[in-house]
Amino acid sequence: MEHPIAILDSGVGGLTVAKEVMRQLPLERIIYFGDTLRAPYGPRPSEEVRLFTKQIVSYLLQYDPKMIVIACNTATAAALDEIKAMTDVPVVGVIQPGVRAAIKRSMKGAIGVIGTEGTIKSRSYEQALKRIAPHLQVYSKACPEFVTLVEQGLYRSSKCKPVVERALHEFKQLDIDTLILGCTHYPFLADAISAFLGPEVELISSAEETAREVSTLLYHRGQLASTLEMPVHQFFCSGDPVLFQKIAREWLGDEIQVNPVVWQIPRFA
The missing domain is CATH 3.40.50.1860 (Rossmann fold)
Incomplete structure (x- = not known):
């Protein structure tokens, strides 16, 4: 099975990046995580955003991704350098x-x-x-x-x-x-x-520009999907899966399944 591209966001916003990746790279498999339970990240202190981002990346690494996309501007600003330091997987911000x-x-x-x-x-x-x-x-x-x-x-x-x-x-x-x-x-x-x-x-x-960056980096690294089979994507959220699935279906135009994730939420979440 092809290694997936992992995409994470504070909520549903990163679906704009996922949609562009699907459009530009239709053979790539995506593992998406939206932290809808703790969204929005914008008003939170940067140390909380860094902690949340590291938690999500740690969760996504179990899927052995070939690239991680921090599809959240707040998380990119707060945590990009730390995430790059915690893994050998290439990390792209927005x-x-x-x-x-x-x-x-x-x-x-x-x-x-x-x-x-x-x-x-x-x-x-x-x-x-x-x-x-x-x-x-x-x-x-x-x-x-x-x-x-x-x-x-x-x-x-x-x-x-x-x-x-x-x-x-x-x-x-x-x-x-x-x-x-x-x-x-x-x-x-x-x-x-x-x-x-x-x-x-x-x-x-x-979103559009980040998808172009992902495409360029995968090409230069020789990591573009080699299979001609259409991929099966996976979507996870930490909050209400019904609302997330509704928004995701409207935006992506596909019948997707959402897998809720139970977090051990930090005391300040």
Whole structure:
């Protein structure tokens, strides 16, 4: 059996990455874990996020993955280096792929970044952008209510429009031409965000860019799936499997099975 790609997230947001991996690499098998019981990660202290991420990676390593994708911007900002140090398996985060794409596509050099409180507070995107292109103007804002909409399965409801407009009204006054969706939950709201900001602002999905990075790395490492059989993916969540499965089926368009995982939750969870 082919070694899988392990993808983890604080909840359902990483399904945007999983969907892109499935589209770009249809022969690859995916093991997905969404920590829905403890989502969102954004408001949590970074030490908690690091602990949770290490717990999940330890769980996923039993499946002998050939690559681990931290499909959560908050976890990437808080724990990427520690996860790389704890395993010999290649580890990919979601920040650098989005940064490179935004720099490539921005003509004005004015880039907006939206993300969770933890991601924005870490300044990971701003630092990564300016490390490559110091001249850039970067405007960042936390939009924690977006994650709540998605985790509750309300991303297609009438509640989206007013929440998006309220959160992003200040970006209408800025002369940006590129907006990084610095949370993998946010592509669920891409249509509403684009409708509000207009076609002159290009949205950069870290999900799409991360999937491209995964494809490139697997190719260069000679680890692309060699079988022509369609893979059977596995999805795990730590919270309500019914809601997770509903959202996953809507987003992925497949009849998937979700395997709930019982955690020994730390006292501060």
